[in-house]
Amino acid sequence: MELTFIHEGTDRTTAARAGRITTDHGVIETPIFMPVGTVGSVKAVTQQQLREDVRAQIILGNTYHLYLRPGTDVLSQAGGLHRFNGWDRPILTDSGGYQVFSLAENRKITEEGVVFQSHIDGSRHLFTPENVMDTQRRIGADIIMAFDECPPYPAEYRYVRQSMDLTHRWLDRCIRRLAETSDAYGYTQNLFPIVQGGAFADLRQASSEYIASRGAAGNAIGGLSVGEPEETMYEMCALCCSILPDDRPRYLMGVGTPWNILECIALGIDMFDCVMPTRNGRNGMLFTTAGIINIRNKKWATDFSPVDPGLASSALAGYSKAYLRHLFVANEILGLTLASLQNLTFYLHLVREARAHIIAGDFGPWKEALIPTLKQRL
């Protein structure tokens, strides 16, 4: 069954909305944050912890990484990524476009696609809109992202416009390819196209209109949070949201901090992903209901209070700041796991709270009151 989206509440003073996405692997209550499971594993966290502690409803896989390791043959033989990694809820895969530009070596972009060398062994590969659709089919994503080019920031207007046009032509090829091929494993695989256009309002407008015209089950905004000022990101995001259809979920790719997420929910975004909670967590940066903690700081050495007293039912409830600091100082793997769990659990808590406040209608003032707390360094 094609992915559906219904509204379940609208905020009184912002464009925030609460909704419900239904996929063949189950329901996603929005707004939602999607933990990033790069190579089929959300780093340092078990699938059980993701389900029971983090309460994740959907996770991401990276097409670039999964294509290289374990490879689509293995994933096909497994019956798709859900069977391979034991995650039975929805999975979204990005198209690999972003990783090809940020990780791969010696990439060369043409109308046909992108030739690149693997960052692992230097082997040469070609990604095209068509074969990236085939790869995501075989990975078995519930939500397949269109193959796009994500230009860097800053970039020349002319380059960004040409890149956007290419992304649009690639989108049409993605749509055609998916129409010619079948769902790989019996459940529906839904395409989300991606708005590009850099930090240029007219390009963002044109791209949003083009993307909206394709009538996809959901739409994404890419190419933000790549170095531009936060205010620019919000402006572009607001512009895209004003054009992308209201009755389809909107996904802002690769964003961001807790306050970024709240601000963009206020603009009408429904879905987020970001490596920040896991990557920063592994570096000892904790996001909590009371603010930001650098857990390596000596000040926590004898602070035996819970890591985040505001997350009552967290898997971290039994662990103190002092213990977590000790684990980081002693380079214990458990520290990486606990910090990742803290940050992911907090991110999912935050979007659940946002959802409740949207439904109650007071999301706007709640967000304004909360953000200074979330930003403060403890």
Next chain:
Amino acid sequence: MELTFIHEGTDRTTAARAGRITTDHGVIETPIFMPVGTVGSVKAVTQQQLREDVRAQIILGNTYHLYLRPGTDVLSQAGGLHRFNGWDRPILTDSGGYQVFSLAENRKITEEGVVFQSHIDGSRHLFTPENVMDTQRRIGADIIMAFDECPPYPAEYRYVRQSMDLTHRWLDRCIRRLAETSDAYGYTQNLFPIVQGGAFADLRQASSEYIASRGAAGNAIGGLSVGEPEETMYEMCALCCSILPDDRPRYLMGVGTPWNILECIALGIDMFDCVMPTRNGRNGMLFTTAGIINIRNKKWATDFSPVDPGLASSALAGYSKAYLRHLFVANEILGLTLASLQNLTFYLHLVREARAHIIAGDFGPWKEALIPTLKQRL
């Protein structure tokens, strides 16, 4: 309340016994394997996983490591290691003797104790029987190990005898020190003395007799599994067991493989610890009910069967060999966690099975039939 030990079953054809140790932090059903939590964390495993998946009943802490990091001041302020790491079942701490000899630098041994330099920052420290007792008190162990010297293998008879005599004199100082000091946190802390004597039967006999004469709540055998042939280890172990009192638990330190554990249970050992399940697990070596797996091997790349079908209720039940191999090949932290969970869960499963067969009286033939399976490389 002082630690107690009761027999709950005796095997028909071997010296194996099933028992029940009671401490102020709860009951330990023997024979038992104790996961090693070097610096207050069993590497890559959460305390919840230890309780619910591994079903550990007691864990180890390393005095040497905990003394250096986080240090006894922090542990004292926390109210002991149980409070610090959130593990509310029994904890045993080794005396630091073994680590001082295997890890520390520029160590110098005298009658008084051992001067050494930290392997972390080169700082100088002195361990004496007295201060090691004080440290273990402050760590808050339920079972405190006597301070001993663990000679290498091979070693000269004369050296091993002198070392053993020193260990005995140190034991008497440990006993005196504990008698002069109080339990640190309101629950009873029990001393286990350690038999030494290397691979020399007459020294093992003398040491066992000396240790037995001290009337401790439990007794340990140290200095084995340090490079001697397996048969020598079994011979020394059998000799010690024949002398150490039958009505006290016997703890064989630092042993070993699954078959080592079964063979030594047959000789009358009740307690084991070893870094092997976690350390080898992190290197991709899995112990399973069907034999040993090198999970990095290419042969598992498309083997989608469970990691260990013989462990039905394991936390690993949702993960295939192919997925776990992929995690190792891709250097994912989750691979370290899952491999550690597999090995610890299997070790605890093995001693529970051993216990059931001892109580049923058929442990001897069960062990003989099982060991070839456990040793085979899949």
